[in-house]
Structure formats: C-alpha cells, structure tokens
Amino acid sequence: MKNEFRTLEKSVIGKLSVTSFFCRSFSPEELQAWDKTCLEEMSKMEEAIRYQIFYQKNRKQLLKYISGNQATLVRILNHLHTLFTSAANLVPNESQQNLLWSGQQMAYKLEDFLGYLANEHTDLFNFDQYSSAFLQERSAHIFRQRLEPVQKYLAEHLSNPNVVGVILKPYREFTPATIRKYTYRKIRYLDILSKDLSQLVERNLTGEELWKALLVTLLYNNFNTTRLFVTYSRSITSACNEHESLRQQLRYIYLMQKTIRQIIPAPDMAYNPDRPSLQEQLKQWISEEVTYLETQMEQHQCPSIETPVPVDGIKKLHTHLSVAQLACVLKIYMETNAIKNQNLSEVIRAFAKLVRTDNSRNISEESLRTKFYNVEQATCDRVKELLRRQLDYLDNV
Known part of the structure; x- marks a missing residue:
C-alpha cells in the first residue's frame, strides 16, 4: 500500500x-x-x-x-x-x-x-514514534497554563514540597525553547496526568486528605519514576517515625500498605513502560518495612498487632480481603468444585479458624456464612478485579 x-x-x-x-x-x-x-x-x-x-x-x-x-x-x-x-x-x-x-x-x-x-x-x-515539534510546542503551552495553578496549590498545601518538584520535573523540561524528542506515548501520558492533577486541586483538599489523594492519583497513573518512589518512601518513613511505639508504627505501615494495595492502576499507563509500576515498587518496599518492624517487636517481646494467633499450633493466614470478599471467593471455590468438601459448615468453620483479615483477627463463622449466602454486587466487582489481576499475572509468568 x-x-x-x-x-x-x-x-x-x-x-x-x-x-x-x-x-x-x-x-x-x-x-x-x-x-x-x-x-x-x-x-x-x-x-x-x-x-x-x-x-x-x-x-x-x-x-x-x-x-x-x-x-x-x-x-x-x-x-x-x-x-x-x-x-x-x-x-x-x-x-x-x-x-x-x-x-x-x-x-x-x-x-x-x-x-x-x-x-x-x-x-x-x-505511540512509540517521535511526535512532531509542532505538537510538542503546542503541548508545552497547554501544560504551562494547566499546571501553574496546580503548582501553586500543591506548594501551599503540601507539607513536603519536594513531591511537587519531582512531579513537575518532566513538565519543566517540556518547554517551547528546548524542543526535545518525545514520543506520542510520553506526550499522551503527560497530558492525561496533568488533567488529573488539575482535577485534584479543584477538590480543595488539604493536609492528610490531599497527601493521600495525590498518592492515589500518581499510583493510578503509574508515575513510576525512581525519584518519586524515593520521595514517597522517605515521606512514609518520616510519618511512621512520628509514632512513638513499634505497635503504632506497624499500625501506620499496615494502613499505608492497605491503601496502596487497594488502588487499581489505569491499564496501559506508565511514565516509563520499562520500569516496574510505582505500586509494585512501594508494595515491595512496605513489605520489607513490615517484616523489619515485626522482627523488632518480637525482639522486644512485644506482641505485634498483626501477628496471627496460633490455632492448633498453626498461625493464621493473613489476607487483605474483607470478610465479604473472602466469602465470595469461598463461594466461587465451592460452586466450581475447586473445594471438594460438601459440608458447608465444616468448610466455613475451617476458614474461620485458619484465616484472619485486616479488621478481624477472629472471623465469626456466622458472619462468614451470612456473607456467603448474600454476596453484594460491590463485593463481586472487587473480587472480579482481584481475579483479573491474578489472570494478568499468570499471562506474564
């Protein structure tokens, strides 16, 4: 052709x-x-x-x-x-x-x-072809107008100004006076991120709410630069160290771990497609921090709030699924014969003894049974997302 x-x-x-x-x-x-x-x-x-x-x-x-x-x-x-x-x-x-x-x-x-x-x-x-200098110049003007109020608002309301500099660094390099070679993929990414940042500041959040909302935006758009990972890991460490006891520090770290894990990144979005996602980088780092804090608590002979209680000599399995989501997964296994046991009461009793969630150290058998028979649509949607992530993982194994 x-x-x-x-x-x-x-x-x-x-x-x-x-x-x-x-x-x-x-x-x-x-x-x-x-x-x-x-x-x-x-x-x-x-x-x-x-x-x-x-x-x-x-x-x-x-x-x-x-x-x-x-x-x-x-x-x-x-x-x-x-x-x-x-x-x-x-x-x-x-x-x-x-x-x-x-x-x-x-x-x-x-x-x-x-x-x-x-x-x-x-x-x-x-999208991996270089864009025209004409588009780059137009985009530079658009980014400058769109991000001026973003920079001003974040600088005034964020306790850590270093985050603002790291986020806006790619845009500062993107100027009409210094046209560089940018792919359509990079320009498209920066355009989408700038729109989301602009929408974020329009919500007029402050303090901890703004900090978390900004983290969610960056995780969703997978702004996976090394500098941002380092900046956020240091910020989380600093906030964690403000708590006096190991128990409080571990509680805070687990809260951050839950927040990060629950975010579902946008598909095919990445500042750098060749690097691990920002979510994966932070999840791995937080897991290491959790291990360290739990070890510290054991050495101080202080029972961790997250250490499972032994049942019949076996430590409970800790899941970040809610009781409702756990019941939904259990229902899937039962209905598809992945679990052979026919006696539902025995299966529910075994799960309640073996598993714990973030909010429930000891799961009620009655609660698990009620959720098993009354699965809500919102619970189904969250479990579907979990299954999709598991399938994506298998596709890349």
Whole structure:
C-alpha cells in the first residue's frame, strides 16, 4: 500500500523551503492555488486512510501502512515548524504572512488528524514514534497554563514540597525553547496526568486528605519514576517515625500498605513502560518495612498487632480481603468444585479458624456464612478485579 501523504509532502511542502520562502513574494493567485491544493490533498488522503482502516483485512500490512503515513505527517509538520520558527526571527511581508497563516491552519488540521488516529484507533497508531515539534510546542503551552495553578496549590498545601518538584520535573523540561524528542506515548501520558492533577486541586483538599489523594492519583497513573518512589518512601518513613511505639508504627505501615494495595492502576499507563509500576515498587518496599518492624517487636517481646494467633499450633493466614470478599471467593471455590468438601459448615468453620483479615483477627463463622449466602454486587466487582489481576499475572509468568 502506498504512502498517502507522500504527494502532499513532495508537491506542496517540498517546494516551501525556508530559503526560497523569504526570497520572494506570493501573488494572491499563488496563495489561493496553494491553499486549494493543500485542502484537496488532505481531504483525499484522509479519506484513503479511513478506507484502509475499515476495509484492509491484513493487519500486518495495515500497521505498516499507518506507521508510514504517520511518519510522513510528522515530517510535514516538522518542516512547517521550522518555517514558523524562522519567520518568528524575521519580518515576513504581507504575502508571506498570509502563506504562513495558511500553513499554520494546515498544520492544525494535520495534527488533528493524527489526534484522530491516536484517539480512535489506538491499536493501529504507533505511540512509540517521535511526535512532531509542532505538537510538542503546542503541548508545552497547554501544560504551562494547566499546571501553574496546580503548582501553586500543591506548594501551599503540601507539607513536603519536594513531591511537587519531582512531579513537575518532566513538565519543566517540556518547554517551547528546548524542543526535545518525545514520543506520542510520553506526550499522551503527560497530558492525561496533568488533567488529573488539575482535577485534584479543584477538590480543595488539604493536609492528610490531599497527601493521600495525590498518592492515589500518581499510583493510578503509574508515575513510576525512581525519584518519586524515593520521595514517597522517605515521606512514609518520616510519618511512621512520628509514632512513638513499634505497635503504632506497624499500625501506620499496615494502613499505608492497605491503601496502596487497594488502588487499581489505569491499564496501559506508565511514565516509563520499562520500569516496574510505582505500586509494585512501594508494595515491595512496605513489605520489607513490615517484616523489619515485626522482627523488632518480637525482639522486644512485644506482641505485634498483626501477628496471627496460633490455632492448633498453626498461625493464621493473613489476607487483605474483607470478610465479604473472602466469602465470595469461598463461594466461587465451592460452586466450581475447586473445594471438594460438601459440608458447608465444616468448610466455613475451617476458614474461620485458619484465616484472619485486616479488621478481624477472629472471623465469626456466622458472619462468614451470612456473607456467603448474600454476596453484594460491590463485593463481586472487587473480587472480579482481584481475579483479573491474578489472570494478568499468570499471562506474564
């Protein structure tokens, strides 16, 4: 399949070099013809691409086709960006200014078409290709306007100002004066995160509520930079050390562990796709902190609030599922014959003796039985998410 925008690139953009542009004027007829040619070519090529998307059955060829046309569009936009940048340093005459205006309108339309492909056909769009300098400059202006109130609010209301600097560091590097090579994936990620941060500050939270809401936002969007992990782990350690006893410290750490584990990250979202998620980094670190604190409590012969009580010589299994979720899982195992025992009372009695939850050291058999027969929709939804994560884990084993 051919490169649909190659004609536009050669016949129109190729003739509009920076040197020749500033060495001549353009008649009204030339401007009209240029604008007409651009619109006709763009309309024709967009229609051709849409046709291939909906009727081409060979997916490998379609991916190659979209990627090739995407690269050509980026080259056209970069050429126009160079022309716009040069014009900003010189004084174009009236005809040149009119042509620049037409070129800018065309650039917006080309970028909008790329946006259409990225938003409506994400499975075909190559997000790992470098974006155009035109899009990077537009995004830099958008980020600056969107994040100015975010930076001001977080700096005023967060007790740890270092967090603000770490979060906004990628945006500070993203300036029109220093255009770098950014992939569409990185720009798309920064755009989504900036919108979520803007929505967060509109809630007017303060203190501990703001700190936790910000953590949830960053975990959900998987802002998995090393600096953010280090900043948050130090912040959690500092807050933990404010508690006087080991028992209180362990209680706080378990609360943070529960908060982090309960967050479900957005699918296919990551600042750095090649690194472990922020959630996984914090979960592993907190698990090590829990082990350390429990060891300290044992050495001081102080019974831990999280140490299971031995039952018949066996320590209870500790689950972060609620009693209702545990009952739902038990129901699934019973109904699908994963558990062979037919006597439900015996199974419930065994589970109640063997398992404990975050909120219940000793699970009531009656409570477990009631939840078994009355599974709520909200409980089903949480268990479904758990099962999906388990399936995702198996897919990657």
